[in-house]
Amino acid sequence: MHVHAIDPQRQALRIPEPLTAIESLAVGKTYRRGQKIYGADDPAEDWYRIVSGAARKCLVLADGRRRIVEFLLPGDFFGFGARQRHHFYAEAIANGTTVACYQCRSVQIAADSDPRLSRQILDVAFEAISRSQARMQILGRTTALEKVGSFLIEMHRRLAQGAADPVVLPMSRYDIGDYLAISTETVSRALTDLTKRGGIALVSKRRVKIVNRGMLENGHSD
Amino acid sequence: MHVHAIDPQRQALRIPEPLTAIESLAVGKTYRRGQKIYGADDPAEDWYRIVSGAARKCLVLADGRRRIVEFLLPGDFFGFGARQRHHFYAEAIANGTTVACYQCRSVQIAADSDPRLSRQILDVAFEAISRSQARMQILGRTTALEKVGSFLIEMHRRLAQGAADPVVLPMSRYDIGDYLAISTETVSRALTDLTKRGGIALVSKRRVKIVNRGMLENGHSD
DNA sequence: CGTAGTCTTGAGTATCCTCAACGAGGGTGG
DNA sequence: CCACCCTCGTTGAGGATACTCAAGACTACG
Numbered sequence: 225m226h227v228h229a230i231d232p233q234r235q236a237l238r239i240p241e242p243l244t245a246i247e248s249l250a251v252g253k254t255y256r257r258g259q260k261i262y263g264a265d266d267p268a269e270d271w272y273r274i275v276s277g278a279a280r281k282c283l284v285l286a287d288g289r290r291r292i293v294e295f296l297l298p299g300d301f302f303g304f305g306a307r308q309r310h311h312f313y314a315e316a317i318a319n320g321t322t323v324a325c326y327q328c329r330s331v332q333i334a335a336d337s338d339p340r341l342s343r344q345i346l347d348v349a350f351e352a353i354s355r356s357q358a359r360m361q362i363l364g365r366t367t368a369l370e371k372v373g374s375f376l377i378e379m380h381r382r383l384a385q386g387a388a389d390p391v392v393l394p395m396s397r398y399d400i401g402d403y404l405a406i407s408t409e410t411v412s413r414a415l416t417d418l419t420k421r422g423g424i425a426l427v428s429k430r431r432v433k434i435v436n437r438g439m440l441e442n443g444h445s446d
Numbered sequence: 447m448h449v450h451a452i453d454p455q456r457q458a459l460r461i462p463e464p465l466t467a468i469e470s471l472a473v474g475k476t477y478r479r480g481q482k483i484y485g486a487d488d489p490a491e492d493w494y495r496i497v498s499g500a501a502r503k504c505l506v507l508a509d510g511r512r513r514i515v516e517f518l519l520p521g522d523f524f525g526f527g528a529r530q531r532h533h534f535y536a537e538a539i540a541n542g543t544t545v546a547c548y549q550c551r552s553v554q555i556a557a558d559s560d561p562r563l564s565r566q567i568l569d570v571a572f573e574a575i576s577r578s579q580a581r582m583q584i585l586g587r588t589t590a591l592e593k594v595g596s597f598l599i600e601m602h603r604r605l606a607q608g609a610a611d612p613v614v615l616p617m618s619r620y621d622i623g624d625y626l627a628i629s630t631e632t633v634s635r636a637l638t639d640l641t642k643r644g645g646i647a648l649v650s651k652r653r654v655k656i657v658n659r660g661m662l663e664n665g666h667s668d
Numbered sequence: 669c670g671t672a673g674t675c676t677t678g679a680g681t682a683t684c685c686t687c688a689a690c691g692a693g694g695g696t697g698g
Numbered sequence: 699c700c701a702c703c704c705t706c707g708t709t710g711a712g713g714a715t716a717c718t719c720a721a722g723a724c725t726a727c728g
Binding site for chain 4: 366396397398408409411412413415416429
C-alpha cells in the first residue's frame with residue numbers, strides 16, 4: 225500500500241455531490257490487486273471512497289466460504305455503517321486502486337459544527353442504501369440469464385462514460401458468480417448465451433458492449 | 447387508514463436509539479392488511495417508522511412481477527433514501543399496523559440546528575444499511591434450505607422477545623418466497639424439511655420455534 | 669355453512685451445480 | 699527468447715435442486 229495525496233482532477237469525476245468540506249481531511253492510498261483495505265475485525269475508524277480502480281466487500285461464512293457483498297467502484301463511499309467494528313473486509317480488485325481515507329472521528333467533529341456537511345454525509349449514506357437495493361433487484365431475479373443481464377446493466381450505469389461505450393468489467397467471472405450467487409461456469413454460459421441472442425457483444429473478455437438492453441432485463445427481446 | 451396520536455408506552459419498546467428530539471413531530475397512522483402506506487410515484491415527503499404490526503416494501507418489475515425488497519418490523523425506519531420520489535411502494539401486512547410519520551422537511555430543519563439529532567438520523571440510515579446487508583447474506587445462500595433457515599434466524603433476531611420464544615411470522619409463505627426469490631411451494635417444503643430434521647418446531651403455521659440454530663445456518667446439524 | 673385465501677404435498681420438467689477437460693493469456697525464471 | 703506455470707475463461711456431461719402444474723386440506727371470515 226502506498227500513501228500519497230489525491231489528484232483533485234481525477235477525484236472530481238465520480239463524486240455525485242462531493243463532500244467538499246472534508247476533502248482536506250482525505251489521505252490517498254494505493255493498493256495492488258488482492259490487497260486488503262480493511263479487515264473484518266478492524267476497528268471502524270475510517271471512512272473510504274474509491275477514487276480509481278475497484279474493490280470488493282466480502283464476508284466469510286461460518287463454514288469458511290466467501291461471499292462478495294458489494295462491488296466498490298469509483299465514487300463509492302464505504303466502510304461506514306459499522307458502529308464499532310466492521311463485519312466485512314474490503315480488498316482491491318484492480319492493480320493501482322486508489323482510495324481516499326477519512327478519519328471518521330474528524331469528520332464527525334466537523335459535521336457537528338456544519339449542518340451542510342451533515343446533510344452531505346446523510347446523502348452518502350442514502351447513496352449506499354440505494355446501491356444495496358439495486359443489488360436486491362438483481363439477486364431477486366430467478367434465472368441466471370436475468371441475473372447476469374441485470375448485473376451488466378448495473379455495471380454499465382455505474383461505470384460507463386457514454387451510453388454507447390462498452391463496460392470494462394474490473395472483476396473476474398468467479399467474482400461475478402460469487403456476487404450473484406451462481407457458479408462461475410453459469411456466468412460464462414450466460415455471457416455466451418447473451419452474445420448468441422444478440423443482447424451483448426464481447427469486445428474482449430472483460431469489455432462488454434450492450435446491444436439490446438431489453439433482452440438483458442427480461443431474457444428475451446420482445 | 448386512521449390518524450391518531452402514538453401510544454408512548456408502546457413505541458418505546460422497539461426503538462434502539464430513539465429520535466427523542468423529533469418524537470413530537472410524529473403523527474401516528476393505522477393501516478389494515480394490504481393497505482398502501484406510500485406509493486411508488488409519491489413524492490418522498492415523509493419518513494416512517496413501524497410502531498406495531500408489519501409492512502412490506504415492494505417494487506414492480508418491467509414485466510409486471512412484484513418483488514418484496516424488505517420486510518419492515520416494529521422499530522424500523524423507512525421511506526427515506528429516495529431523493530425526490532420513492533422507487534418502491536410500501537403496504538401493511540398485518541391488520542392494525544401502526545406507523546409513525548415524520549415530515550422530513552421539519553426533521554431536516556430541526557437537524558440543522560441540532561448536531562445530536564443529525565447523528566441519530568445517520569444512525570438510523572446506518573441501521574437501514576445493516577438491514578439491507580443482512581438480507582444479502584441470506585440471498586447469497588445457495589440452497590432453499592439455507593435461505594429459509596437464515597430467514598428464520600433474521601426474523602427471530604428482529605422480532606423475538608426472548609431467545610427461547612417462538613417467532614411469530616407476520617407474513618405469508620408467498621411473501622417469504624417472494625422475498626427469498628424462491629417459490630411458495632419450496633418455502634413450504636423447506637419448513638417441513640427443517641421440522642423433520644429437528645431444526646425448528648412449528649407451534650402453528652405462523653409460529654416457529656427455533657430448536658437447532660446451527661442447522662438453520664448450514665442445512666445440517668454438525 | 670360456504671367461500672376465498674393459505675398451506676401442504678406430489679409428479680414431471682427445466683435449470684443450475686459439480687466434476688472434468690481444455691485453451692488462452694500473463695508473469696517468471698532459465 | 700522461450701519454456702513453464704498459474705490463473706482465468708469456456709465448454710461438455712451427468713446429476714441434484716428447485717420450478718411449474720395440479721390437487722387437496724386447512725383456516726378465517728362473512
